[in-house]
Amino acid sequence: MKAAEVVKDEKTLASGRLSVNSPFQYGGYTFYQSGYDPRDPDFSSLQVSKDPGVPFVYAGFIILPFGLYLSFYRKTSANGTARKEDINA
Amino acid sequence: MSSALALNFSFAVYLGSVLSYGAGYLTRRKFLKWTGFFCILAALAAQSAYLGWRWSQGNYAPMSNMYESLTLMAWLISLIYTLFLYKSLNQTFTFLGIGFWVSMLCLILLGAASLHDRSIQSLVPALQSNWLVFHVAVIMTGYAALALSFLVGGIYIVCCRDKKESEKAAAFDGFMERTTVLGFLFLTVGIMLGSVWANSAWGSYWSWDPKETWSLITWFFYAVALHLRKTKNWKHEKFAWLTLAGFALVLFTYFGVNYWLSGLHSYA
Numbered sequence: 001m002k003a004a005e006v007v008k009d010e011k012t013l014a015s016g017r018l019s020v021n022s023p024f025q026y027g028g029y030t031f032y033q034s035g036y037d038p039r040d041p042d043f044s045s046l047q048v049s050k051d052p053g054v055p056f057v058y059a060g061f062i063i064l065p066f067g068l069y070l071s072f073y074r075k076t077s078a079n080g081t082a083r084k085e086d087i088n089a
Numbered sequence: 090m091s092s093a094l095a096l097n098f099s100f101a102v103y104l105g106s107v108l109s110y111g112a113g114y115l116t117r118r119k120f121l122k123w124t125g126f127f128c129i130l131a132a133l134a135a136q137s138a139y140l141g142w143r144w145s146q147g148n149y150a151p152m153s154n155m156y157e158s159l160t161l162m163a164w165l166i167s168l169i170y171t172l173f174l175y176k177s178l179n180q181t182f183t184f185l186g187i188g189f190w191v192s193m194l195c196l197i198l199l200g201a202a203s204l205h206d207r208s209i210q211s212l213v214p215a216l217q218s219n220w221l222v223f224h225v226a227v228i229m230t231g232y233a234a235l236a237l238s239f240l241v242g243g244i245y246i247v248c249c250r251d252k253k254e255s256e257k258a259a260a261f262d263g264f265m266e267r268t269t270v271l272g273f274l275f276l277t278v279g280i281m282l283g284s285v286w287a288n289s290a291w292g293s294y295w296s297w298d299p300k301e302t303w304s305l306i307t308w309f310f311y312a313v314a315l316h317l318r319k320t321k322n323w324k325h326e327k328f329a330w331l332t333l334a335g336f337a338l339v340l341f342t343y344f345g346v347n348y349w350l351s352g353l354h355s356y357a
Contacts, residue, residue: 021290032292049292061281
């Protein structure tokens with residue numbers, strides 16, 4: 001668990017605590033504890049990220065399984081003829 | 090302890106299953122094969138009890154290190170095999186013999202697991218998340234299905250290579266396809282779940298660490314294999330070789346990466 005403060009022009013805009021698996025968010029940026037050293041409690045690696053592309057990636061994650069389902073489990077192939085395996089199954 | 094007992098019991102029952110199947114092959118008696126299959130069911134029940142016990146004792150899903158993932162793998166392989174038998178009741182007897190190799194594989198997995206540390210330890214912070222269950226369980230299910238496709242691919246090459254027209258060859262070919270498709274779907278969803286978890290824990294959904302890279306290579310391989318099957322008619326023996334090669338990649342992603350390459354996924 002690490003305490004974090006967002007400081008701009010010597011003013012604290014936000015503060016929060018973060019640990020591995022529970023990041024802290026402020027103003028579109030996300031602050032992560034990306035690593036630590038079990039032998040040295042004073043060491044911690046932090047990562048700040050802003051990735052506006054993530055929703056597109058997630059949209060792909062939702063669409064892809066549907067496409068796979070359609071291509072593998074629908075009863076007819078693209079040209080409308082039933083696939084032999086599907087009849088046997 | 091009751092826990093070790095349940096696992097040792099399932100090990101013994103898998104061994105009994107292998108012996109019963111073996112005797113069934115030698116004497117050509119059907120009931121011995123059925124006995125072998127019921128041994129798998131008994132082992133499955135014992136392992137389920139063990140997994141439930143371990144989950145409640147450790148208070149985390151038992152899939153965080155090599156020991157736990159190997160025992161889970163054996164459980165999943167038996168489970169998926171049983172479900173496949175149930176789903177293809179008209180071909181049950183054709184697929185019954187596969188049980189010998191399923192038991193054999195489970196014995197190997199449980200034996201390998203016994204070489205690893207089985208103590209219940211607290212989870213490293215990176216794994217303390219509910220995503221652990223989703224990501225790992227889905228990936229492991231995929232690997233288990235692909236392990237079955239590998240077994241059937243091997244059986245196909247040994248037994249059916251020269252009898253492509255036989256009913257048995259068609260049944261095994263169908264079994265290979267269904268397990269590969271199932272494994273590929275679970276692999277896809279599992280990798281995506283891992284990606285979402287990585288984004289929420291590490292701040293990036295893909296970091297090109299060795300496990301991620303190799304899982305992507307494996308995923309592409311199976312994608313190409315299924316495309317070859319669908320569009321270039323690579324069925325039967327050709328597809329059987331593809332399942333063997335693909336499973337080699339699965340093994341490398343599953344074990345090889347842990348032992349030879351270090352990265353974000355090196356826990357244990």
